Amino acid sequence: MDLNFKNNVDFKNLLKNKQFLIIKQTTNDVLESENYKLLFANVKSLIKTNAFRGSKVILIKEELLDSTSALDSETINKLFSNSSFTTSDVVEINEKFEILDNVREPLPQKSHEARLLLRTLSQGGYLVFHIIETYVNAFINGHEFPESPFLSLADKKRHVEKKDVSELQTVFENYRQRLADQPVYCKFFISKSHLTSLHIDSSSPDDIKKYIPANSHILNNKCEDKFREDLRLFLKENLFINVIVKEYILESKKRLDIFLVDDYGENFYLIEVKWVGDSINPAGKKVSTKYNQNDINPDAIFQTLNYLEELDTKGENIVRAYLTVFDARKDNVGDTVENFDKSLLSHSQLKHYPKFEKIRDFRVINKHPS
Amino acid sequence: MDQDTTELYQVNDDLIFILDTGLKIGWDNIKPQSLNRIIYLAKVLFSFVNEDDSNIMDYYHFTAQNMTGPMSSIINNSIAYLESQELILTTESGVKLNTSLDSRINNILDTTSLPVKLHKQSWLKTVMLILGKFGENRVFSFTINDPLYIENIESNNPKEINFENSENKTLTILNSFKDAFEESLEDTSNISKQEYLELYFDYIFSQIIK
Numbered sequence A: 001m002d003l004n005f006k007n008n009v010d011f012k013n014l015l016k017n018k019q020f021l022i023i024k025q026t027t028n029d030v031l032e033s034e035n036y037k038l039l040f041a042n043v044k045s046l047i048k049t050n051a052f053r054g055s056k057v058i059l060i061k062e063e064l065l066d067s068t069s070a071l072d073s074e075t076i077n078k079l080f081s082n083s084s085f086t087t088s089d090v091v092e093i094n095e096k097f098e099i100l101d102n103v104r105e106p107l108p109q110k111s112h113e114a115r116l117l118l119r120t121l122s123q124g125g126y127l128v129f130h131i132i133e134t135y136v137n138a139f140i141n142g143h144e145f146p147e148s149p150f151l152s153l154a155d156k157k158r159h160v161e162k163k164d165v166s167e168l169q170t171v172f173e174n175y176r177q178r179l180a181d182q183p184v185y186c187k188f189f190i191s192k193s194h195l196t197s198l199h200i201d202s203s204s205p206d207d208i209k210k211y212i213p214a215n216s217h218i219l220n221n222k223c224e225d226k227f228r229e230d231l232r233l234f235l236k237e238n239l240f241i242n243v244i245v246k247e248y249i250l251e252s253k254k255r256l257d258i259f260l261v262d263d264y265g266e267n268f269y270l271i272e273v274k275w276v277g278d279s280i281n282p283a284g285k286k287v288s289t290k291y292n293q294n295d296i297n298p299d300a301i302f303q304t305l306n307y308l309e310e311l312d313t314k315g316e317n318i319v320r321a322y323l324t325v326f327d328a329r330k331d332n333v334g335d336t337v338e339n340f341d342k343s344l345l346s347h348s349q350l351k352h353y354p355k356f357e358k359i360r361d362f363r364v365i366n367k368h369p370s
Numbered sequence B: 001m002d003q004d005t006t007e008l009y010q011v012n013d014d015l016i017f018i019l020d021t022g023l024k025i026g027w028d029n030i031k032p033q034s035l036n037r038i039i040y041l042a043k044v045l046f047s048f049v050n051e052d053d054s055n056i057m058d059y060y061h062f063t064a065q066n067m068t069g070p071m072s073s074i075i076n077n078s079i080a081y082l083e084s085q086e087l088i089l090t091t092e093s094g095v096k097l098n099t100s101l102d103s104r105i106n107n108i109l110d111t112t113s114l115p116v117k118l119h120k121q122s123w124l125k126t127v128m129l130i131l132g133k134f135g136e137n138r139v140f141s142f143t144i145n146d147p148l149y150i151e152n153i154e155s156n157n158p159k160e161i162n163f164e165n166s167e168n169k170t171l172t173i174l175n176s177f178k179d180a181f182e183e184s185l186e187d188t189s190n191i192s193k194q195e196y197l198e199l200y201f202d203y204i205f206s207q208i209i210k
Helices: A009-017 A019-027 A034-049 A062-070 A073-081 A111-123 A153-158 A165-178 A182-188 A192-201 A208-215 A223-238 A293-313 A347-355 B003-024 B032-049 B073-084 B099-109 B115-132 B136-144 B147-154 B169-184 B193-209
Strands: A055-061 A090-093 A099-103 A126-132 A135-140 A143-145 A258-261 A268-280 A287-291 A318-327 A356-358 B088-091 B094-097
Touching: A009 A019, A009 B169, A019 A143, A019 B193, A034 A062, A034 A073, A034 A126, A034 A135, A034 B115, A034 B136, A055 A062, A055 A111, A062 A126, A111 A126, A111 A135, A111 A143, A165 A223, A165 A318, A182 A223, A192 A208, A223 A258, A223 A268, A223 A318, A268 A293, A293 A318, A293 A347, A293 A356, A318 A347, A347 A356, B003 B032, B003 B073, B003 B088, B003 B094, B003 B099, B003 B115, B032 B073, B032 B094, B032 B115, B032 B136, B032 B147, B032 B169, B032 B193, B073 B088, B073 B094, B115 B136, B115 B193, B136 B147, B136 B193, B147 B169, B169 B193
Parallel strands: A055 A090, A268 A318, A318 A356
Antiparallel strands: A055 A126, A090 A099, A126 A135, A135 A143, A258 A268, A268 A287, B088 B094
């Protein structure tokens, strides 16, 4: 997250573009009032506690705002379970969150039509809370204070949905498919022009037309960083989860690759990233590092289990530790961990083994060197 | 009364106030970790809004030793104490006020002739109302993205987090955030420090969900 605001031209331009919205937000007496904040927080909380999904509009007369200072949580909590609420699209409530009126009429499917309706309602003396999935868009006196860029479910669903951490396996599968795209995989491998110069440097007797496909599997130098960052970014974009600070260093000075944590900061997921194949040296003149199956099975498994042990000793609640392996070997010779001999584990490693999971290798092939 | 006991009583008062405010914003139960994080945010942000005052929450000593966010042991001690006094109840979703003991709770919340306590309650309410806009499940995200916490966790520093204004990176970032508004917008005279704080949280939230 970029928190550098000093001399940040992009941020200043963003502020200039949003000047009207900022002024609206900081000069609206209703929005700034304590009672409004209490009201909004309660609506937000109800969505979470009732696992609300869908879209609904809650109306409350603005004149009732002064009476909302002593909200009773017991009455409030009944709102979302009231059958009139669950079956309606628009409900009007009073200051005690009791339903005064309800309308069953689907909200407009297009955001701009929904906006027009909600603004009009708010000009009629209502505070309008438009709930869309977990977001609440507020409308006050014809002004819009949105949390979601979408005002209709149809528009929102067209947008790519982030997945819950329970769907991590699906996200890994999606990532596997993405690795088959040339713009994605080509950044891991040395370029075609690099292969040409390597052909000269190595004085290979092979014809260049044979040399390039035979060596296109050679990875860039420091490819572990590229693999890790690519996977980290993909998870960040596709999961509703916090991806922890870039590198977390254990007390043993070991560096954890990817660390995920749920909303409440209670459940942690560790992802260890490894690779197998050949990578070029820093000067780009020859292959200098080779990792093969033995580096993964059993070494990387031991390493991941040792991390689990160290974190457990520290009191961290790691619910799952995944070992992911980018397989860029020249030949397709099967998964790096087809079988694992558990008898190799120490007593303490064995204790943490149930939390360990090896993800099927991410095979990366430089089909079309560029 | 020794200093430790005095501080524990102050923390007891704060927790009761936070749980009571929680009831008003629909957070009927609050997780102990969230209580640590709410108080951490209240401490780290205090000097931005209350420039001339010494930090009203200086009896909280936080460390950033694990990834669940900053922890202050006195908060956990207070939870245990309040539970033993039956003033709070532990549930699956966290801790909650034992509202059947209304009169005792009201006594604890009372600020008559206690201006410092009133000031502190007012500040805690400000923080709770900002967080209430996003929900308890977002408190963790705000905490782990706090600049001072990140600085400490990245340095693997086991020592107590230093909140002195000169060392408080969050304060520096918030001031540069405010400066950027003043340099970019035509008139910022109507934006209070509290509103800057709300805008800052809106910005962080937009970054988190991006």
